[in-house]
Amino acid sequence: METIYILIPLLCLAASIVAGVTGHLIGKVWTHRVTIAAVGLALILSLLVAVDVFRGNVFQGSVYTWAISGGVSFEIGFLIDRLTVVMMSVVAFVSLMVHIYTVGYMHDDPGYTRFFSYISLFTFAMLMLVMANNFLQLFFGWEAVGLVSYLLIGFWHERESAIAANMKAFLVNRVGDLGFILGIAAVLYLFGSLDYATVFTGAQNYNGDPVIGPLGFKWEWMTVICLLLFVGAMGKSAQVPLHVWLPDSMEGPTPISALIHAATMVTAGIFMVARMSPLFELTTTALSVVLVIGAVTALLMALVGLVQNDIKRVVAYSTLSQLGYMTVALGVSAYSVSIFHLATHAFFKALLFLAAGSVIIALHHEQDMRRMGGLRRSMPVTYITAVIGSLALAGIPPFAGFFSKDAIIEAVHLSNIPGSGFAYIAVLSGVVITAFYSFRLIFMVFHGKPRFSDQTSSHLHESPRSVTIPLILLAIPSLAAGMLMVESALSGALFGNSIEYPSAAEGAVQYTALGMVLHGFFTPPLWLAVTGIALAWLFYIRYPLLPGLISSRLTLIYRVLLRKYGFDELYQMVFANGGRSFGNWLWGFIDIKLIDGLAVNGTANVVGWISGIARRLQSGYVYHYAFAMIIGLVLLMSWKLWA
């Protein structure tokens, strides 16, 4: 089995190298054949491993020793348990779908082989991340997926907006990484190891002194560690206030928006916190912070999603909001529910992105929903799959999102840690908003009258099969995954002991799929979702003038949402411009004026000035020298006499 574990990521790495280095030699067809074969094989092997793990064979072991320093051994190794295999299967499956989809989506792009190389590399890095058995390798995978994200957001590198977005994404993620790496340093400092198992055991038995923070506040070490780690998760999983990079990441080609910026990479933070659940369980303070940040993200980002007109940005803001939901679940210790939502979200959000991409391609790279409409007749497969994705996102039974989202709301409802009251209101309000913007998208894009030129409509047709097949394949789990997984996810059986399962948070919610649906009819979330869809229908089908009317009445709110609360402007002013001004001042004043001007060249000038004076003594006139000798002689003699 160990060979298979190593083989799974390495297949993807090898495919990436083949595509990247020899892509121009073997041509487009062989490039996608090789990479799809490799990822396909990785998926099959992942599923085999999953079956094996669910039979009870958990693996935990080292592959090689990366470094030894200061008595600590840093290993590269795998932990293959239920959480890992669920993540591996999701990652490999979505990645395979995106690989296939890319064949159609990018077929005339000059960077075709490069694109395949990148997405295979991404799959490798993401698999390494989820398979890690220690913090170091987790961080490796973490940064490597960040690198590929950087390369892919800037894939169309001639676009000024794309290369601004990818740098922003990298830097904002680096802010999170700073917290993450300090968290890792703290873990090593306390437990002397970076292996999950050792750290988790150590944490259980840890009862050391708290740290004294600034202003004399006392912090429990566990709280410090968990908060630092969570800062890392906030970067990668785009939680407020580190969320600003994700909407801009839509500059990348749509397949990667689906794979990286919806289904897998952005959920790495969620995965990480779930993986660290034994640590987070020890600190209610940190959990409260997680909960509140998640709730704020879920609500605020959903609101922004209401006013977006770019089809990809609507889906992007919904991703942000859904990531907030997952974070909320983590905050109330419902880790298995959070991962459950992560999995269903991966399917239906990848589906929505790929459907959006299908529309974008059909309309020749048009992304503005105001210039779409009525596409349901010419693109039936895209339409139906998009509706399935939206129903799942809105949380309508029996689609996957209903089960996972309802479970989150239920868990928040039952929780009583500080902040859970606010979080409950936030996630409930989020349900209406989510349903509204999801169906706003459906109605604006697929219903109503076409708002594009006749020339476009004459060429309009359904996307090729390499695009529609992944859509259909993703629609299946978007429909079914919730029903299949809900029971074991709620009871905690799905993840066994790979993550914490505090009965207080989830134990009360035990449903079968059918029971959950029935229960849904008697609780607010389902009705809120239905309300949201109905409102969207009213606004965009029945009375299409209403949105304009409302936005002109509520100009302030509308503009705040349109400006996305001004985070971008603030960061641009404070960090980007502020950093540059500060740098210019340090360089211009301290380096050039003070050190070089005053100290270095100043010294040279003083030496020059003194030597200028000294030079006058050497006039070359004999009588000057004779005179000086006489004075010297007199002085010397008088000194001798005095002494």
Add this chain to the structure above:
Amino acid sequence: MEALGVTILDQHILSLLIWLPMIGGVLVLSSGGDQNAPLARKLALGFSLATFIVSLSLYTGFDLNEKNMQFVEHHSWVAPLNIFYHLGIDGISLLLILLTTLLTVIVVIAGWEIIQERVAQYMAAFLIMEGLMIGVFSALDAILFYVFWEAVLIPMFLIIGIWGGPNRVYAAIKFFLYTLLGSLLMLVAIVYLYFATDQSFSIQEFHTTPLGFSAQVYLFLAFFAAFAVKVPMFPVHTWLPDAHVEAPTGGSVILAAITLKMGAYGFLRFSIPITPDAAHSLAGPVIGLSLVAVVYIAFVALVQRDMKKLIAYSSISHMGFVTLGLFIFDAQGMEGAIIQMISHGFVSGALFLCVGVLYDRVHSREITSYGGVVNTMPVFAAFFVFFAMANAGLPGTSGFVGEFLVILGSFRINGWFALVAGSTLILGAAYTLWMIKRVVFGPVANDKVKALQDINGRETLVLTALAAGVLAIGVFPLPLLEVVHVSVDNLLQHAAQSKL
């Protein structure tokens, strides 16, 4: 004959490493004017390769568990003054010597067609400097060390002064005076120690001789003056950007990759073991200056308009990590600092070569002269982005290893140190990627960029070699760490004992 060869390899391998490139340099010089340039190039390549191959036998013959100096040579030199020709290395020196021999080969290849005037002199200067730098890293006699240390200035001065840019004379003199000033204080300290140790110049005796606290403080400050300038540490860093900007590409590579390491090596070989008590009590200010270097210099790097200046400032910032790692007196910190030195040799060297590649084609180092280079030089762009990522400390590249270990080590001492040092994660990425964004990405900026030719075989070879090194260290740093374990443990144990 064979027996003689074996003896030389066996017992005089360090001498061979020092003198082989120097003799090579003299031979290259004697190859005459530029009409014989092809010969000079081939000779230089031959000698640098031979030195590199010989240096590999240092690695294979090195005993990882030996605490004492290895490959020791001890001969009388100036007997009346007890000055000896005394050589020997530990793990730390070993890595630096290997870095030196490898990068000299790289520099010789990198200058192959670029240098068309005074080829023999150019190549000879690098060969002679190679021998002198190996001398610095292997000398165990303080006078011998001092001679090598100061002698290194001469070829570097010439390289900047002859093959440099328009403002080369100012830069060369600034470089020379700055470093000389610091070195003179070191000479005073060495002479003081000569009398304190009952008339010995043996560095190892310096290590063991007891010293009063105030004497230690003065000695520490004197050594500090020499080494801090060389590293360079804030605020005595301003010679470096000027020197880099004016130096030819090869000069920048050697300057950044190796001569800066001489300063850090001095801390390891002199300051910390000779004056451990002073080093401990003055560690606070040194750490402070290191952290200032990491943050302050990063902001200065951010606003540079000249690519070479930007990389020069980035070097200072990265060297701040080295001095931080050394003065927290922690095994991870110190080993991290050493790995950071090696990594920085690869990465900054590679980045200067990348800028050189562009400069050779467009004759500008200004960032604004470029834009969209990836469109015309895709292979080069891949290398440039790769090295930029290594500079930003991406895991999997060598740049990560040292920074990571230093952050781990400094967290143990003080969490705030780690926080300030860790800010390089953001700032380092900011200045590096912003440069990449403006130079490599975007639409083709002008006709010169449009006319660019991608890198040729020679340039590809050089960059591939460095990229392989960066990747190898990043993925598997264990072999490097194993080499320095014993030396670092030994040094830390020694430094923990008071000499009062």
